[in-house]
Every structure is written in structure tokens, then in C-alpha cells.
Amino acid sequence: MSITIGVDIGGSHISSAAINGNDFVIIPETYFSGPVDSKASKEVIIKKWAEIINQTIQAVQKISGYTEKDKIGIAFSMPGPFQYESGIAMFEGNDKYESLYNVSVSEELVKYLDAKNVSFRFLNDASCFGVGGSLKENSSVENKVIAITLGTGFGAAFLDNKLPLTQGDNVPHNGCLWDKPFQDGIADSYFSTRWFLKEYEKSTGNKLTDGVKEIAAIESFSTAKIFDDFANNLTEFLAPFIIDFDADLLVIGGNIAKSHRLFLPKVKENLKAKNIDLAISIVENTEHTSILGSSYLYNEVFWERIKAELPYF
Template identity: 70%
Template sequence: MSITIGVDIGGSHISSAAVESENFKIIPGTYFSGAVNSKASKDVIIKKWGEIINKTIKEIDTNQTIGIAFSMPGPFQYETGIAMFKDNDKYESLYNICISEELLKHLIVKDVSFRFLNDASCFGVGSSLIQESLFVKEKIIAITLGTGFGASFLNERLPITTGNTVPHNGCLWDKPFKASIGDNYFSTRWFLGQYEKYTGEKLKDGVKEIASIQNEYTSIIFEEFANNVSDFLFPFLVEFDADLLVLGGNIARCHQLFLPKITQNLKIKNVNLPIIIIENTEETSIIGSTYLFNEVFWEKIKEELPYF
């Protein structure tokens, strides 16, 4: 398929766009996004997803089979398209629902093929695609820093989820760090918690708000964050022998406040590799998801789609 639709599902939004498979660029006029209540009923959520995707469909040639690829958070059965959201405070009404079957009821076209991949993996694949003109790298670790902590390990664009050089399932959010797990240190709630601990003040707008304040406490918090990131990622970077580290997510937009320290810390540990910041995380994930309709890539990955 020369044109496919990529869909990025977030905890509170859906974004959809058509992507030109030859140059991995979003086709102008096809990008649409909308807010989604992840605690709503199944019908409300699926109807909203269909509404946004239909906007994209209306902007492309529908006289051929349309491929729709999802950048989807877990837990999810990526091979079957069945949602497994349970006890994770989002989209729980979709538990054990086949997304492709339900969504097709709300689309304005019926000749559709669906494919699914983990959102962190889609971001990693998209990162490798859009950076191709600047970097020819074999091994990439891509992480997203936002409401949650996502990660993917890629070797020549293929997400690696098994083997001795990557953590279990190719995930980092659940790996031990200090008194807890990575997700509790590399997400928005950690920043908000640290700011409240130092100042006694509760903020609501997240990391961007903390960065805009620029007082002595924000400097301390961002330095702590940089040290934590360096210490946590160091063994994974070494074990995977990474050629490139990619950072995305809302927190990455404040990279000027922590990236120099991360780079310095890694150099002290004799880890010297380029670090790329990608601010348009959603668009990158959309581009990465549509690569599922590259048949060579699909044949390599479909038997190893994570089941979690």
C-alpha cells in the first residue's frame, strides 16, 4: 500500500494521519486529533476513535484497501488486536474486546486491514525512519518520557523484545530502580511529587509548568532527574551496545534543563553516543506504526509481536 493510516492512542487522546510510505511523511491535511475519556464506556471510546479516523479517511483515495496501523499502549494482544486493559486506570471498558471488529462498525469504509504494535515500539521505529537521512544506525534505544515511561530497543529498525542484550519484553517501565520501578521516576508524576516535596506546593500542569518557574528547586529537580536517567539507562546502553539514544515525550521538550547533565554523566562512565530529541512524539509514532504495512518488515516482526 502506498498510503496507509497511522493511529496513535494515548491515555487521553487519539491522533490519526495518512502517511506516504515512500518518504515516511505525513500527508498534509490528513492529521487529526481529539480528546478521549479513557474511563468512558466501550461504545463511547470506539465511536470517538472512529470519528477521528474517519476525518483522515475522507482526505485520501478510498478506491483501494486501506491499511490502518495502531500505535497502541499495553497491555494488548498485538497479534489478535484484542485489548487487555485491566486494573491500569485507562480504557478498562475495552477489556477483552477485539478492536478491529468493533471499530469497523464505526468507519465509513469497510475494505480495511488492521495491524497493531506497542506505542513505544512505534515511536522507536518512527524515530529510525525519520532520522535515516541524518543517521545510519543499527542499534537504537528510544524512550518516551511523559505520563508514563516507554522504551523500545531496535536493531536495524526491528523492535527487539527477547534475548540476552535486552530486558524482559524490551520494556523498561517495570524494571527495578532505587526504591521502586522506572515508571515512578521517569514520568510526570515524579516531577510533581518532587516539587511538592521541596516546596509544599501542588502543581497541575506538569513538567512544563515546573520548567517555567525556574527557581532553585527546579534546578535541583532537573539535576536529580538527569542523574537518575543516567544511572538507570547506563547498564542497558552498555548491554545492548546502543549506537543512538532517542528521547521523546512531553518531558523531552524541556531537554535543555537535563540533557547536558545526562551527556556529561554518561561520558564519565565512558559511554559516548549521540542523543537525539524528538519533540513531535505523536507524529513520529504514527509514522512508525504505518511501517507495519511494509511487508518485509511485517514478515520479520509478526511472529514476535509481544503478548502482554
């Protein structure tokens, strides 16, 4: 028997769950999550990751008839910069997990896991979210998917038949959007939580700390205009990429997506005005979707297609 565990690494958390590969769902009572201090030492971070993953391993052992001979595949939805083929972290200058710079996550993590017959596979977190979103839609018609995550940062993935693409004439460099030019800066500065906080302070003179959820709860002309401006900016930025990629589906996740009622109607209206017709899917639980997407790395057909082109960033 082989077991697949999907892991989502965030800037301040880790989540882990075992996946039923037959119907592509999280196995009940195997999901665990916990906070992580991304500025802690290498040992503290790795031990915390192991602690959460071990809870999933122990749950699987209880419910599945697991034996020590059984193989466990652990698939990571991992932010960059990261060497996804070798499993070596390259976090530097991005204010998170910098103590893991040039560290082999596989070699360090296995020291603290309750199971030793394990293997590891890694993929960019935005790509995992995109793969998970594509699989949840489960539509043969929607072959070309752009997936974006709107939160503390702006993640993106371009997928053709569930395969993340990082190069090609109709795909932006590295399959990323966060670093692409937009207005007076780069996209990440406009499609993240800090943009909302900055715009709210600029509009009202007041500082907020809880993010977009707090702004969404305030019904005023100022907040309505902020969400309208966000929708206009998002449409203006995404439209050329949607057209170039000839996308069939746009999947949106991240914490900002939870306030979609305040910006999605305007996005749809703007796209229609540009004669762009594509389906849009909002994913409320980005973590679960990323975990599911990461687990697909242990679909051997998918792995054979993707492993030679794992991104190095």
C-alpha cells in the same frame, strides 16, 4: 491503490493521519486529533476512535482519487496490555480503557468506519515511537537504537536495524524498562510526570497541576536541582542497558523531552564520565513520530520480520 493510515492511541487522545510511504511523511491535510475519555463505555470509545479515523479517510478520499476498491491499511500505535497479533485489548487494572477488556478492536471499529475494505495491524506505542525515531534519523550507521518516552509514563523500545526486540540476552524482559527495579521502586516512578510533581511539592511545599512544563517555567534553585536529580537518575538507570545493548543512538520523546534543555546537558556529561559514547536525538513531536512508526507495519518486509514475534502484554 493501497492507502496506509497511522493511528496513535494515548491515554486521553487519539491522532490519525495518512502516510506517504515513498518518502515517509504525513500527507498534508490528513492529520486529525481529538480527546478521548478513557473511562467511557466501549461504544463511546470505539465511536470516538472511528470519528477521528473517518476524518482522515474522508480527507484521503478527497485528495487521492480513492475508490471503494482501494485497500486501506490502518496501523495502530497502541499502549499495552494488548494482544498485538490478534488485536484484542487486555486493559485491566491500569485505569484506562478498561471497558475494552477482551474486546477485538478490529471487529468493533470496522462497524463505524466509512470504508470497509480495511485491514488492521497493531504494535506497542513505545515500539512505534522507536521505529519512527529510527526512520526519521535514516542513518545506516546507527543500527542499534534505544527509544524512550518520558511523560505520564515511562515507555521504552530496543531496536536493531529498526526491528523492535522483546527478548534476548542483551534486551530487558519484554523490551520494557518501566517495570524494572530502580532505587526504592520501579523506573516508572522516577521517569514520569508524577515524579516531578512529587519532588516539587517535597522541595517547596507547593502543589502544581500542569506538569513538567509548569516546573520548567519556574527558575529557582529548587527546580534546577529537580532537573539535575532527574538527569542523574536517568543516567544511572539507563547506563547498564546502553552498555549491554551496545546502543548507537538514544531517542528521547514525550512531554518531558520538551524541557530537554534543563536535563540533557547533564545527561550527556554523566554518560561521558562513564565512557559511554552514543548519539542522542530529541523528538519534539512524539505523536507524529509514533504515527509514522506505526505506518511502517505496512512495509511488508518489515511486517514479515516482526509479525511472528509481536509482544503479548
